[in-house]
Amino acid sequence: MWISYVVLLPLLAGVPLVGAVGPLVNFDYSSYRGTARSTGVTEWLGIRFAAPPLGELRWRAPQAPLQNDTVIDAVAHGHICLTTRRTATPDPPDDPKTSEDCPFLDVYAPSSASTTTKLPVYLFIQGGGFNSNSNANYNGTGLIQAADMNIIVVNFNYRVGLYGFLASQEVVDNGDTNVGLLDQRMVMQWVQKYITLFGGDPSHVVLGGDSAGGASLLYHLTAYGGRDDGLFQAAAAESASFGNMLNVSQSQYQYDAIIERVGCGYDKVQDTIGCLRSLNVSYLQAHNFNIPYPDGGPRARAPLYMYQPTIDGGIITDYSYRLLQTGDFIRVPVIFGDDTNGGTVFTPPNTSNYSEMDQFLVDQFNAMTTNQLEIMNAMYPPAETYPDSGPLWRTVSNAYGEMRYMCPSQAVGSAYSEYSASGTWIYRYNVMDPNQTEKGYGVPHTVEINAIWGPYNVAPQTAPASYYPGQSNGGIIPVIQGYWTSFIRSYDPNTYRVAGSPEWVQWTAWAKDRLVFQTNATAMEVVDHGQQARCAYLQSIGILTQQ
Structure with a gap:
């Protein structure tokens, strides 16, 4: 019986192979040195996939990473993206693991993979209600071992809450909506360009995700009305969330509220979004919390997750239920499911x-x-x-x-x-x-x-x-x-x-x-x-x- 070379890879874990991917990987914008573990898996942690989304890049689509000619030791996870609080109650002191500069990803690959193995890629989108990164830094080793060392695992951070899903006419006029989803799309494009360097196959990418990550899968399946850009070939969603979807005009109250809280209101400055972009992130974060929907009545409380993907006529063209009814989605194999409670x-x-x-x-x-x-x-x-x-x-x-x-x-x-x-x-x-x-x-x-x-x-x-x-x-x-x-x-x-x-x-x-x-x-x-x-x-x- 014919046995593929790939199936034999786990037997050779830890043994140097001709053409095997080494820990040092060179991109056209930087170089990262990973770590080969005794598990037979090499990991690269904290790879930058986009430029720091700071200052004038707040509420704009992700930009290409800046050139860095030094070799970076990829031994630590990148910063986790900042969270939006459910209530106005102040958070504990800033977590040093979080930052506004958070577009980082991790790659886990069999140490015996080579640039010709073309292993399937599992690209995981974490959850958190689109208001936090709640599943950051999961280790792909267990999945790779369960797959007989025949897959590569990639996970990453993306902008959430105020920084990822602020929507208003001002953002439309001078920025981008749904930048958290655009971050996710940027990672998919990164995989298409670079995953062969780790032994992966860019034509065999399976998206995974839980909760808001599972919802993200459906947003990408229906993106731009179901346009297939060839970024993935299957999707497996765990406990996908169907949240409350607003359009840009319905989301305006969120923008109006935050500019008032931070002193960038219409009666104070002419360029309100420019004012927001100029603010120190610690000050902005102190005022970053959810509020009730307008006209909710005296008993209304803030929703669990206020900032959500917005129907903007671009990446999101309509409600998820309508796009499912009309068949406006990419036809690929899918898994969807949920927990009993x-x-x-x-x-x-x-x-x-x-x-x-x-x-x-x-x-x-x-x-x-x-x-x-x-x-x-x-x-x-x-x-x-x-x-x-x-x-x-x-x-x-x-x-x-x-x-x-x-x-x-x-x-x-x-x-x-x-x-x-x-x-x-x-x-x-x-x-x-x-x-x-x-x-x-x-x-x-x-x-x-x-x-x-x-x-x-x-x-x-x-x-x-x-x-x-x-x-x-x-x-x-x-x-x-x-x-x-x-x-x-x-x-x-x-x-x-x-x-x-x-x-x-x-x-x-x-x-x-x-x-x-x-x-x-x-x-x-x-x-x-x-x-x-x-x-x-x-x-x-x-x-x-x-x-």
């Missing part, structure tokens, strides 16, 4: 009645009507209760989790099964961690990311204790990594799945088959009729709720 980490634990539930939902989706809320109240009866929480906490969690996460992913699956023959797979992650279950969180938002990357490769102390080797949920790690790395390598989660794991059947709008991940019990299931009915309603009002 995706709303629990977001909703107020003290929610006591439907009035409070409705206020929370309107605070997040300001276009919701009284009639829509009444229907949702009927669809979501009182659920189970937990100590130290209000009687409707799990009820509002169920409603928010399905509206923002679970039902949109199923809508993606149905649209792709209708318009695309490339392959569509949907999942539900239902791995129970004892500690999370006891606290009432169930299987919370994006918890599957710890299994996909492996508990040792995410941020310290964030993976549930049960996910580590020898613990109750340790067995789910190789199973989900098998599906994910198979998809990265072959655009099909079944090709290299772990022996004994079930075939992941494709989703169709009529059958609604999805894979449910459970420790020692992963299997296909049909979405229950109750969720089918609730999702049908939520999807029917998706454009009206500005998603």
Whole structure:
């Protein structure tokens, strides 16, 4: 039987190969020296992919990196992008790991790769509600090892919050909207230009992402009305979020509020955006927080995530639900899915009645009507209760989790099964961690990311204790990594799945088959009729709720 040379690479890890990529990589703008680890993986940390977005480059599309003729030791992660606070409460002192100058990426590649191996590339977009970089600096070693040393992993930072998604007429006239998404696109273009230097194949790029990163995948699938620029060939989204989408004029209140808070108001200066660009970032950051939507009433609170991707007629042409309905998206293989209890980490634990539930939902989706809320109240009866929480906490969690996460992913699956023959797979992650279950969180938002990357490769102390080797949920790690790395390598989660794991059947709008991940019990299931009915309603009002 013929065996490819690539399959033999893990056997040769640590052994110098003719033509193997060395730690020193030369770009046309700089050179970076990585580190070859005993794991058989070489890592390059903190590679700059764009010029510092400071001063006059605030709220402008990313620019090419500046020329640097010195060799840079790529041994430390780059700065994480600045966060927008949910409330006006001051943050602790500035975190030295964060900065406005944050366009940096990391590359992980098998040390035995060469410029001719053309390995598949997994390009990961982290989440954080478009207001923070919440999954920064994950280590790609575990995924590479799970893929038999046959992939390359790239992850990166992108501008978020005030710096990434400020929108107004002033920004349109003298800047760019959605620069956080343009940062992501800049990294995709960087991969096209340079990934061969690490042994990667620019014609085999699979996008990954969780939460806002998963939402970003859909924004790129529908970018410019579904224009395919050849930047990627497949996408795997975890817990993709369908947030509240405003257009430029609807976003104007955010701009008007920040210029008033920092002394750049219309009554003080003529060039308000120039004034904003001139401000010291520490001063600007002190005033960087969310506010309620206009006309929200006396009980209104700021949404969890105020700055969001904006319908600007450019990279985003319409609501996500409408673009799915009209088929205006790139036809590539996709995975979309969610956690059973995706709303629990977001909703107020003290929610006591439907009035409070409705206020929370309107605070997040300001276009919701009284009639829509009444229907949702009927669809979501009182659920189970937990100590130290209000009687409707799990009820509002169920409603928010399905509206923002679970039902949109199923809508993606149905649209792709209708318009695309490339392959569509949907999942539900239902791995129970004892500690999370006891606290009432169930299987919370994006918890599957710890299994996909492996508990040792995410941020310290964030993976549930049960996910580590020898613990109750340790067995789910190789199973989900098998599906994910198979998809990265072959655009099909079944090709290299772990022996004994079930075939992941494709989703169709009529059958609604999805894979449910459970420790020692992963299997296909049909979405229950109750969720089918609730999702049908939520999807029917998706454009009206500005998603």
